[in-house]
Amino acid sequence: MxxxxxxxxxxxxxxxxxxxxxxxxxxxxxxxxxxxxxxxxxxxxxxxxxxxxxxxxxxxxxxxxxxxxxxxxxxxxxxxxxxxxxxxxxxxxxxxxxxxxxxxxxxxxxxxxxxxxxxxxxxxxxxxxxxxxxxxxxxxxxxxxxxxxxxxxxxxxxxxxxxxxxxxxxxxxxxxxxxxxxxxxxxxxxxxxxxxxxxxxxxxxxxxxxxxxxxxxxxxxxxxxSGDILNEMSHENNLVKLENVHDNCKKDNVICETIIQHDSDLKDKNATSSDIVEFKNSTNNDENKINIESLLKFDDSMKTSLDNQ
The missing domain is CATH 3.40.50.150 (Vaccinia Virus protein VP39)
Incomplete structure:
Protein backbone atom coordinates (compact mmCIF):
# COMPACT_ATOMS: atom_id res chain seq x y z
CA MET A 1 0.00 0.00 0.00
CA SER A 226 11.03 22.77 14.20
CA GLY A 227 12.22 26.38 14.24
CA ASP A 228 9.40 27.63 11.99
CA ILE A 229 6.63 26.13 14.08
CA LEU A 230 8.26 27.42 17.27
CA ASN A 231 7.99 30.98 15.96
CA GLU A 232 4.33 30.41 15.09
CA MET A 233 3.67 28.90 18.52
CA SER A 234 5.33 31.84 20.29
CA HIS A 235 3.13 34.29 18.43
CA GLU A 236 -0.05 32.27 19.13
CA ASN A 237 0.82 31.83 22.81
CA ASN A 238 1.30 35.57 23.20
CA LEU A 239 -2.13 36.21 21.72
CA VAL A 240 -3.65 33.60 24.02
CA LYS A 241 -2.10 35.34 27.03
CA LEU A 242 -3.52 38.65 25.84
CA GLU A 243 -6.99 37.11 25.48
CA ASN A 244 -6.72 35.73 29.03
CA VAL A 245 -5.94 39.18 30.42
CA HIS A 246 -8.82 40.58 28.44
CA ASP A 247 -11.19 37.91 29.82
CA ASN A 248 -10.08 38.59 33.39
CA CYS A 249 -10.85 42.26 32.95
CA LYS A 250 -14.35 41.43 31.72
CA LYS A 251 -14.95 39.15 34.70
CA ASP A 252 -14.16 42.06 37.01
CA ASN A 253 -16.75 44.20 35.21
CA VAL A 254 -14.13 46.57 33.84
CA ILE A 255 -15.28 48.82 30.97
CA CYS A 256 -13.32 47.09 28.21
CA GLU A 257 -13.73 49.20 25.08
CA THR A 258 -10.16 50.47 25.22
CA ILE A 259 -8.77 47.01 25.94
CA ILE A 260 -10.70 45.49 23.04
CA GLN A 261 -9.20 48.13 20.76
CA HIS A 262 -5.82 47.44 22.31
CA ASP A 263 -6.26 43.72 21.53
CA SER A 264 -7.05 44.47 17.90
CA ASP A 265 -4.12 46.85 17.57
CA LEU A 266 -1.70 44.29 18.99
CA LYS A 267 -2.75 41.76 16.41
CA ASP A 268 -2.00 44.39 13.77
CA LYS A 269 1.45 44.85 15.37
CA ASN A 270 0.81 48.56 15.99
CA ALA A 271 -0.05 48.59 19.69
CA THR A 272 1.15 51.08 22.29
CA SER A 273 0.54 51.44 25.98
CA SER A 274 -0.53 55.04 25.87
CA ASP A 275 -4.08 54.33 24.75
CA ILE A 276 -4.95 52.63 28.03
CA VAL A 277 -2.99 54.73 30.52
CA GLU A 278 -5.88 57.15 30.90
CA PHE A 279 -8.26 54.23 31.39
CA LYS A 280 -5.99 52.75 34.06
CA ASN A 281 -5.92 56.02 35.98
CA SER A 282 -9.68 56.49 35.72
CA THR A 283 -10.63 53.41 37.76
CA ASN A 284 -10.61 53.38 41.55
CA ASN A 285 -11.07 49.60 41.88
CA ASP A 286 -7.84 48.00 43.13
CA GLU A 287 -8.53 44.61 41.54
CA ASN A 288 -9.21 46.28 38.21
CA LYS A 289 -5.97 48.23 38.54
CA ILE A 290 -4.11 44.96 38.99
CA ASN A 291 -5.59 43.63 35.76
CA ILE A 292 -4.67 46.81 33.90
CA GLU A 293 -1.14 46.65 35.34
CA SER A 294 -0.88 43.11 33.98
CA LEU A 295 -2.00 44.25 30.56
CA LEU A 296 0.47 47.15 30.55
CA LYS A 297 3.32 44.87 31.58
CA PHE A 298 2.35 42.34 28.95
CA ASP A 299 2.16 45.06 26.30
CA ASP A 300 5.91 45.68 26.25
CA SER A 301 6.85 41.99 25.96
CA MET A 302 4.15 41.42 23.35
CA LYS A 303 5.34 44.26 21.15
CA THR A 304 8.92 43.02 21.35
CA SER A 305 7.85 39.50 20.39
CA LEU A 306 5.76 40.70 17.46
CA ASP A 307 8.47 43.06 16.20
CA ASN A 308 10.97 40.20 16.11
CA GLN A 309 8.77 38.02 13.89
Whole structure:
Protein backbone atom coordinates (compact mmCIF):
# COMPACT_ATOMS: atom_id res chain seq x y z
CA MET A 1 0.00 0.00 0.00
CA UNK A 2 1.37 3.42 -0.93
CA UNK A 3 1.45 6.44 1.36
CA UNK A 4 -1.13 8.21 -0.81
CA UNK A 5 -3.69 5.37 -0.56
CA UNK A 6 -3.95 5.41 3.24
CA UNK A 7 -6.62 8.13 3.19
CA UNK A 8 -9.00 6.19 0.92
CA UNK A 9 -12.35 5.18 2.44
CA UNK A 10 -11.69 7.30 5.53
CA UNK A 11 -15.14 6.94 7.07
CA UNK A 12 -15.13 3.14 6.76
CA UNK A 13 -11.56 3.02 8.07
CA UNK A 14 -12.58 4.75 11.33
CA UNK A 15 -15.95 3.04 11.71
CA UNK A 16 -14.43 -0.43 11.38
CA UNK A 17 -11.84 0.40 14.04
CA UNK A 18 -14.52 1.61 16.46
CA UNK A 19 -16.49 -1.58 15.89
CA UNK A 20 -13.42 -3.74 16.44
CA UNK A 21 -12.43 -2.12 19.75
CA UNK A 22 -16.01 -2.20 21.02
CA UNK A 23 -15.67 -5.99 21.16
CA UNK A 24 -12.29 -6.03 22.93
CA UNK A 25 -12.21 -6.70 26.70
CA UNK A 26 -10.98 -3.84 28.90
CA UNK A 27 -7.91 -5.75 30.10
CA UNK A 28 -4.16 -5.53 29.55
CA UNK A 29 -4.32 -8.54 27.26
CA UNK A 30 -7.10 -6.87 25.30
CA UNK A 31 -5.20 -3.60 24.99
CA UNK A 32 -2.12 -5.42 23.70
CA UNK A 33 -3.87 -7.72 21.26
CA UNK A 34 -3.24 -10.89 23.25
CA UNK A 35 0.37 -9.99 24.03
CA UNK A 36 -0.16 -8.75 27.58
CA UNK A 37 2.98 -10.54 28.68
CA UNK A 38 5.16 -7.94 26.89
CA UNK A 39 3.85 -5.07 29.03
CA UNK A 40 6.65 -5.11 31.60
CA UNK A 41 9.34 -5.18 28.90
CA UNK A 42 7.60 -2.37 27.06
CA UNK A 43 7.39 -0.16 30.15
CA UNK A 44 11.05 -0.84 30.99
CA UNK A 45 12.11 0.34 27.52
CA UNK A 46 9.95 3.45 27.81
CA UNK A 47 11.40 4.32 31.23
CA UNK A 48 14.89 4.05 29.77
CA UNK A 49 13.92 6.48 27.03
CA UNK A 50 12.47 8.98 29.52
CA UNK A 51 15.59 8.76 31.68
CA UNK A 52 17.71 9.61 28.64
CA UNK A 53 15.38 12.48 27.81
CA UNK A 54 15.50 14.03 31.26
CA UNK A 55 19.29 13.72 31.35
CA UNK A 56 19.64 15.52 28.02
CA UNK A 57 20.27 19.19 27.38
CA UNK A 58 17.21 21.42 27.96
CA UNK A 59 14.90 18.61 29.11
CA UNK A 60 11.16 19.10 29.55
CA UNK A 61 9.70 19.65 33.00
CA UNK A 62 7.77 16.94 34.81
CA UNK A 63 4.51 18.74 35.50
CA UNK A 64 1.97 17.58 32.90
CA UNK A 65 1.78 14.73 30.39
CA UNK A 66 -0.83 13.59 27.87
CA UNK A 67 -1.50 9.89 27.19
CA UNK A 68 -2.93 9.46 23.68
CA UNK A 69 -4.91 6.34 22.81
CA UNK A 70 -4.75 5.58 26.52
CA UNK A 71 -6.99 2.51 26.64
CA UNK A 72 -7.51 1.49 30.27
CA UNK A 73 -4.47 3.47 31.39
CA UNK A 74 -1.61 0.98 31.28
CA UNK A 75 0.95 3.58 30.25
CA UNK A 76 -0.50 6.22 32.55
CA UNK A 77 -0.37 3.84 35.51
CA UNK A 78 3.07 2.33 35.11
CA UNK A 79 4.96 5.11 33.33
CA UNK A 80 3.48 8.61 33.20
CA UNK A 81 2.06 8.92 36.73
CA UNK A 82 5.40 7.62 38.00
CA UNK A 83 7.12 10.64 36.44
CA UNK A 84 4.65 13.50 36.07
CA UNK A 85 2.59 15.43 38.60
CA UNK A 86 -0.50 15.30 36.40
CA UNK A 87 -1.62 13.27 33.39
CA UNK A 88 -4.52 13.67 30.96
CA UNK A 89 -5.87 10.65 29.09
CA UNK A 90 -7.53 10.68 25.66
CA UNK A 91 -9.26 7.52 24.43
CA UNK A 92 -12.21 7.18 22.05
CA UNK A 93 -13.69 4.11 23.80
CA UNK A 94 -15.62 5.40 26.81
CA UNK A 95 -15.84 1.91 28.34
CA UNK A 96 -12.05 1.77 28.47
CA UNK A 97 -11.91 5.14 30.23
CA UNK A 98 -14.48 4.01 32.78
CA UNK A 99 -12.42 0.89 33.47
CA UNK A 100 -9.31 3.06 33.75
CA UNK A 101 -10.78 4.82 36.78
CA UNK A 102 -10.78 1.46 38.58
CA UNK A 103 -7.59 0.08 37.03
CA UNK A 104 -5.47 3.08 38.01
CA UNK A 105 -6.29 2.62 41.69
CA UNK A 106 -4.91 5.42 43.92
CA UNK A 107 -3.05 6.87 40.92
CA UNK A 108 -6.37 8.05 39.50
CA UNK A 109 -5.87 11.13 41.68
CA UNK A 110 -3.06 12.19 39.32
CA UNK A 111 -5.37 12.14 36.30
CA UNK A 112 -6.50 15.62 35.35
CA UNK A 113 -8.91 14.92 32.49
CA UNK A 114 -10.42 11.92 30.73
CA UNK A 115 -11.14 12.83 27.10
CA UNK A 116 -13.48 10.34 25.32
CA UNK A 117 -12.49 11.29 21.79
CA UNK A 118 -10.73 9.89 18.74
CA UNK A 119 -7.37 11.42 17.96
CA UNK A 120 -8.60 12.48 14.52
CA UNK A 121 -10.89 14.93 16.32
CA UNK A 122 -8.80 15.80 19.37
CA UNK A 123 -6.74 18.97 19.77
CA UNK A 124 -4.53 19.36 22.86
CA UNK A 125 -4.79 22.59 24.78
CA UNK A 126 -2.18 25.08 23.60
CA UNK A 127 1.04 25.18 25.64
CA UNK A 128 -0.15 22.73 28.31
CA UNK A 129 2.04 19.62 28.17
CA UNK A 130 5.66 18.79 28.93
CA UNK A 131 5.40 15.40 27.23
CA UNK A 132 2.74 14.06 24.87
CA UNK A 133 3.00 10.26 24.78
CA UNK A 134 1.50 8.45 21.77
CA UNK A 135 1.80 4.67 21.62
CA UNK A 136 0.31 1.94 19.45
CA UNK A 137 -2.52 4.11 18.15
CA UNK A 138 -1.25 6.06 15.12
CA UNK A 139 -2.00 3.11 12.86
CA UNK A 140 -5.65 4.04 13.33
CA UNK A 141 -5.19 7.50 11.74
CA UNK A 142 -5.11 8.35 8.06
CA UNK A 143 -2.04 10.24 6.88
CA UNK A 144 -3.89 13.55 6.60
CA UNK A 145 -5.37 13.24 10.10
CA UNK A 146 -2.05 12.07 11.54
CA UNK A 147 -0.22 15.09 10.17
CA UNK A 148 -2.86 17.48 11.50
CA UNK A 149 -2.89 15.74 14.87
CA UNK A 150 0.89 15.99 15.20
CA UNK A 151 0.77 19.68 14.26
CA UNK A 152 -1.76 20.28 17.03
CA UNK A 153 0.38 18.25 19.45
CA UNK A 154 3.34 20.50 18.66
CA UNK A 155 1.24 23.49 19.62
CA UNK A 156 0.16 21.70 22.81
CA UNK A 157 3.72 21.59 24.17
CA UNK A 158 5.24 23.84 26.81
CA UNK A 159 8.76 25.21 26.51
CA UNK A 160 11.22 22.32 25.98
CA UNK A 161 8.25 19.96 25.67
CA UNK A 162 8.43 16.90 23.42
CA UNK A 163 6.20 14.40 21.66
CA UNK A 164 7.12 10.75 22.21
CA UNK A 165 5.82 8.24 19.66
CA UNK A 166 6.17 4.50 20.15
CA UNK A 167 4.88 2.46 17.23
CA UNK A 168 5.22 -0.70 15.21
CA UNK A 169 7.00 -0.30 11.89
CA UNK A 170 7.18 -2.65 8.94
CA UNK A 171 10.37 -4.53 8.18
CA UNK A 172 9.87 -3.76 4.50
CA UNK A 173 9.45 -0.36 2.89
CA UNK A 174 5.73 -0.90 2.40
CA UNK A 175 2.61 -0.05 4.40
CA UNK A 176 0.77 -3.11 5.67
CA UNK A 177 -2.94 -3.07 6.52
CA UNK A 178 -4.71 -5.18 9.14
CA UNK A 179 -8.31 -5.65 7.99
CA UNK A 180 -9.33 -7.15 11.33
CA UNK A 181 -8.73 -4.08 13.50
CA UNK A 182 -8.73 -1.57 10.61
CA UNK A 183 -5.21 -0.30 11.18
CA UNK A 184 -2.06 0.20 9.15
CA UNK A 185 1.61 -0.28 9.97
CA UNK A 186 3.95 2.20 8.36
CA UNK A 187 7.65 1.83 7.52
CA UNK A 188 10.25 4.11 9.11
CA UNK A 189 10.61 6.14 5.92
CA UNK A 190 6.95 7.08 5.95
CA UNK A 191 7.05 8.19 9.57
CA UNK A 192 9.95 10.51 8.88
CA UNK A 193 8.08 11.96 5.90
CA UNK A 194 5.04 12.57 8.12
CA UNK A 195 7.17 14.18 10.85
CA UNK A 196 8.62 16.56 8.30
CA UNK A 197 5.16 17.49 6.99
CA UNK A 198 4.05 18.15 10.60
CA UNK A 199 7.05 20.47 11.10
CA UNK A 200 8.59 18.22 13.73
CA UNK A 201 12.25 17.33 14.16
CA UNK A 202 13.20 13.82 15.25
CA UNK A 203 15.43 14.54 18.23
CA UNK A 204 16.05 10.88 19.05
CA UNK A 205 15.12 7.48 17.60
CA UNK A 206 15.49 4.22 19.50
CA UNK A 207 14.43 0.64 18.82
CA UNK A 208 12.64 -1.25 21.58
CA UNK A 209 14.66 -4.27 22.65
CA UNK A 210 13.76 -7.74 23.96
CA UNK A 211 10.37 -8.16 22.33
CA UNK A 212 9.51 -11.68 21.12
CA UNK A 213 10.45 -12.70 17.59
CA UNK A 214 7.64 -12.54 15.09
CA UNK A 215 6.33 -9.15 16.20
CA UNK A 216 6.74 -5.97 14.21
CA UNK A 217 9.84 -3.96 15.12
CA UNK A 218 8.92 -1.19 17.56
CA UNK A 219 10.58 2.21 17.43
CA UNK A 220 10.47 5.16 19.82
CA UNK A 221 10.78 8.71 18.48
CA UNK A 222 11.32 11.90 20.47
CA UNK A 223 10.01 14.83 18.45
CA UNK A 224 10.36 18.56 18.91
CA UNK A 225 8.78 21.38 16.90
CA SER A 226 11.03 22.77 14.20
CA GLY A 227 12.22 26.38 14.24
CA ASP A 228 9.40 27.63 11.99
CA ILE A 229 6.63 26.13 14.08
CA LEU A 230 8.26 27.42 17.27
CA ASN A 231 7.99 30.98 15.96
CA GLU A 232 4.33 30.41 15.09
CA MET A 233 3.67 28.90 18.52
CA SER A 234 5.33 31.84 20.29
CA HIS A 235 3.13 34.29 18.43
CA GLU A 236 -0.05 32.27 19.13
CA ASN A 237 0.82 31.83 22.81
CA ASN A 238 1.30 35.57 23.20
CA LEU A 239 -2.13 36.21 21.72
CA VAL A 240 -3.65 33.60 24.02
CA LYS A 241 -2.10 35.34 27.03
CA LEU A 242 -3.52 38.65 25.84
CA GLU A 243 -6.99 37.11 25.48
CA ASN A 244 -6.72 35.73 29.03
CA VAL A 245 -5.94 39.18 30.42
CA HIS A 246 -8.82 40.58 28.44
CA ASP A 247 -11.19 37.91 29.82
CA ASN A 248 -10.08 38.59 33.39
CA CYS A 249 -10.85 42.26 32.95
CA LYS A 250 -14.35 41.43 31.72
CA LYS A 251 -14.95 39.15 34.70
CA ASP A 252 -14.16 42.06 37.01
CA ASN A 253 -16.75 44.20 35.21
CA VAL A 254 -14.13 46.57 33.84
CA ILE A 255 -15.28 48.82 30.97
CA CYS A 256 -13.32 47.09 28.21
CA GLU A 257 -13.73 49.20 25.08
CA THR A 258 -10.16 50.47 25.22
CA ILE A 259 -8.77 47.01 25.94
CA ILE A 260 -10.70 45.49 23.04
CA GLN A 261 -9.20 48.13 20.76
CA HIS A 262 -5.82 47.44 22.31
CA ASP A 263 -6.26 43.72 21.53
CA SER A 264 -7.05 44.47 17.90
CA ASP A 265 -4.12 46.85 17.57
CA LEU A 266 -1.70 44.29 18.99
CA LYS A 267 -2.75 41.76 16.41
CA ASP A 268 -2.00 44.39 13.77
CA LYS A 269 1.45 44.85 15.37
CA ASN A 270 0.81 48.56 15.99
CA ALA A 271 -0.05 48.59 19.69
CA THR A 272 1.15 51.08 22.29
CA SER A 273 0.54 51.44 25.98
CA SER A 274 -0.53 55.04 25.87
CA ASP A 275 -4.08 54.33 24.75
CA ILE A 276 -4.95 52.63 28.03
CA VAL A 277 -2.99 54.73 30.52
CA GLU A 278 -5.88 57.15 30.90
CA PHE A 279 -8.26 54.23 31.39
CA LYS A 280 -5.99 52.75 34.06
CA ASN A 281 -5.92 56.02 35.98
CA SER A 282 -9.68 56.49 35.72
CA THR A 283 -10.63 53.41 37.76
CA ASN A 284 -10.61 53.38 41.55
CA ASN A 285 -11.07 49.60 41.88
CA ASP A 286 -7.84 48.00 43.13
CA GLU A 287 -8.53 44.61 41.54
CA ASN A 288 -9.21 46.28 38.21
CA LYS A 289 -5.97 48.23 38.54
CA ILE A 290 -4.11 44.96 38.99
CA ASN A 291 -5.59 43.63 35.76
CA ILE A 292 -4.67 46.81 33.90
CA GLU A 293 -1.14 46.65 35.34
CA SER A 294 -0.88 43.11 33.98
CA LEU A 295 -2.00 44.25 30.56
CA LEU A 296 0.47 47.15 30.55
CA LYS A 297 3.32 44.87 31.58
CA PHE A 298 2.35 42.34 28.95
CA ASP A 299 2.16 45.06 26.30
CA ASP A 300 5.91 45.68 26.25
CA SER A 301 6.85 41.99 25.96
CA MET A 302 4.15 41.42 23.35
CA LYS A 303 5.34 44.26 21.15
CA THR A 304 8.92 43.02 21.35
CA SER A 305 7.85 39.50 20.39
CA LEU A 306 5.76 40.70 17.46
CA ASP A 307 8.47 43.06 16.20
CA ASN A 308 10.97 40.20 16.11
CA GLN A 309 8.77 38.02 13.89
Missing amino acids: SLENVDNNEEKFYTNAVNYWSEIPATIDGMLGGFGFISQTDIKGSKMLLNQLFNSKDPPEKHYALDCGAGIGRISKFLLTETFEKVDMVEQNEDFLQQAKQYLGPKVDKIGNFYPEGLQNFQPETGKYDVIWIQWVLGHLTNADLIQFLISCGKGLKKNGVIVIKENVTSSDEIEKDEQDSSITRPLRHYHTIFQKAKLECYRQLKQQNFPKGLFPVYMFILRP
